Amino acid sequence: MKKKVSMAVGGFDTGGGAGIESDIKAMESVGVHGVGAITAITSQNTLGIREILPVSPKFLASQLSAILEDFDVRTVKTGMILDADQMKVVSDLLYHKPMVVDPVIYAKDGTKLIGDLDAFKSILLTKARVVTPNVPEAEALSGEKIRSVEDSRRAAKKIHETYSVPLVVVKGGHLQGEEVVDVVYDGSSYLVLKFPRIEQRHTHGTGSVFASLMAALMAKGLDEYRALERASSLIKDAIYSGLEIGKGVGPVDPMARLEIEAMKYRVFEEMREFADFVERRENFHRLIPEVQSNLAHGVTPNYVRGLQDIATFRGRIIKRWDGRVVVGLPPVFGYPTHTARLLLSIIQKGETADTLMNIRYDSTLVGIFRKIGYDVVEVDRTKEPPHGEGKTMGWLVEYVYSEYGRIPNVIYDRGAVGKEAMIRFWTSSIQEMMDSLDSLLKEWKP
Numbered sequence: 001m002k003k004k005v006s007m008a009v010g011g012f013d014t015g016g017g018a019g020i021e022s023d024i025k026a027m028e029s030v031g032v033h034g035v036g037a038i039t040a041i042t043s044q045n046t047l048g049i050r051e052i053l054p055v056s057p058k059f060l061a062s063q064l065s066a067i068l069e070d071f072d073v074r075t076v077k078t079g080m081i082l083d084a085d086q087m088k089v090v091s092d093l094l095y096h097k098p099m100v101v102d103p104v105i106y107a108k109d110g111t112k113l114i115g116d117l118d119a120f121k122s123i124l125l126t127k128a129r130v131v132t133p134n135v136p137e138a139e140a141l142s143g144e145k146i147r148s149v150e151d152s153r154r155a156a157k158k159i160h161e162t163y164s165v166p167l168v169v170v171k172g173g174h175l176q177g178e179e180v181v182d183v184v185y186d187g188s189s190y191l192v193l194k195f196p197r198i199e200q201r202h203t204h205g206t207g208s209v210f211a212s213l214m215a216a217l218m219a220k221g222l223d224e225y226r227a228l229e230r231a232s233s234l235i236k237d238a239i240y241s242g243l244e245i246g247k248g249v250g251p252v253d254p255m256a257r258l259e260i261e262a263m264k265y266r267v268f269e270e271m272r273e274f275a276d277f278v279e280r281r282e283n284f285h286r287l288i289p290e291v292q293s294n295l296a297h298g299v300t301p302n303y304v305r306g307l308q309d310i311a312t313f314r315g316r317i318i319k320r321w322d323g324r325v326v327v328g329l330p331p332v333f334g335y336p337t338h339t340a341r342l343l344l345s346i347i348q349k350g351e352t353a354d355t356l357m358n359i360r361y362d363s364t365l366v367g368i369f370r371k372i373g374y375d376v377v378e379v380d381r382t383k384e385p386p387h388g389e390g391k392t393m394g395w396l397v398e399y400v401y402s403e404y405g406r407i408p409n410v411i412y413d414r415g416a417v418g419k420e421a422m423i424r425f426w427t428s429s430i431q432e433m434m435d436s437l438d439s440l441l442k443e444w445k446p
């Protein structure tokens with residue numbers, strides 16, 4: 001097997017959240033082999049940096065040579081580089097490689113990671129292909145105060161002109177506002193990228209991971225703009241999945257996208273098995289209402305960001321005229337079915353719901369649910385206010401939550417004018433769903 005190789009140069013974070021380990025994780029997450037040269041060992045955790053042990057410039061040079069003499073290093077990402085001597089080594093040995101420079105002037109806790117800013121500007125920044133400052137870093141590099149997107153543009157232009165960096169990416173996370181606005185300048189035009197702000201406390205290593213993704217994607221042959229676009233999308237998942245693993249600011253998770261994609265594959269497999277189960281199970285048609293059934297099944301609930309992470313059968317679970325049950329079409333993610341919307345609303349209320357199905361209402365079935373140990377709640381749909389199609393599932397969950405403070409596994413209603421009575425049932429796994437449906441069919445003798 002062959003893989004492209006990208007190199008990270010920076011500090012070692014004992015907490016695995018930023019620096020070299022996060023760089024290599026980020027590179028590996030997009031299928032690039034990451035190699036690394038260490039400038040300093042930090043004793044660090046989510047609460048901050050305690051001590052820094054610098055590596056001698058000579059030993060840094062030795063690491064770089066060992067790497068360069070053996071691997072075809074396509075791109076380089078730099079982070080913590082302490083002093084002028086280290087910077088000279090990096091510049092002398094790597095000036096010919098496309099470098100993505102993350103100007104980590106200060107760590108989250110305020111510790112200086114680039115000890116000599118003047119040396120950094122003159123020795124390293126001038127060799128960068130791409131530089132990725134956040135707002136405080138862009139202020140330090142440009143000497144401009146940044147309070148608005150307009151200021152970011154001015155700073156980006158100034159950094160480009162002063163240090164001849166071909167592509168300057170000023171990340172807007174530190175500015176106020178509902179949207180995060182990144183400003184990109186390449187010497188002739190601006191690109192302004194806007195993203196909805198993600199509420200997240202655990203953002204340690206965001207800058208390291210973003211710059212490493214850019215370097216890795218460029219190593220794979222993407223041009224700077226394509227790499228930027230992809231890295232921006234991936235970093236959102238990494239931030240969204242920020243890890244609560246210490247007492248302080250936890251790290252972002254560069255593995256998030258890979259894990260979500262792997263889970264989605266498993267969801268498809270399990271739904272295929274579920275389709276076989278309902279098509280083969282004797283008497284299954286008895287559970288299917290006139291409006292037909294569907295199954296919603298998502299990735300692990302705490303990874304669910306929206307309907308894009310929940311799958312339902314595009315053609316539903318159909319009871320045919322002859323009593324056969326057919327799942328005619330494959331599952332799809334992000335399809336706004338009733339069951340998908342209901343499962344999403346239940347997850348958003350904090351339940352570890354993984355699978356949900358609607359089945360026909362029958363008072364005996366409700367009794368069996370109770371007998372096998374599920375919490376059951378009845379909802380009176382005549383109380384539903386008039387609102388458009390697409391609002392019902394959200395209303396249902398709000399209504400149940402306001403009455404009970406949680407969402408029981410079984411929610412049923414006896415219908416209303418023009419609305420068929422229905423049981424909606426959620427479980428923590430698809431296996432539990434199948435086992436429970438089996439029990440219903442065994443116990444129910446209509």
Ligand SMILES: Cc1ncc(COP(=O)(O)O)c(N)n1
Nearest residue numbers: 011012018019107108204205
């Ligand atoms: C070794 C090392 N490199 C980079 C950072 C910056 O990351 P952050 O800004 O999240 O503290 C860090 N804390 N440690």
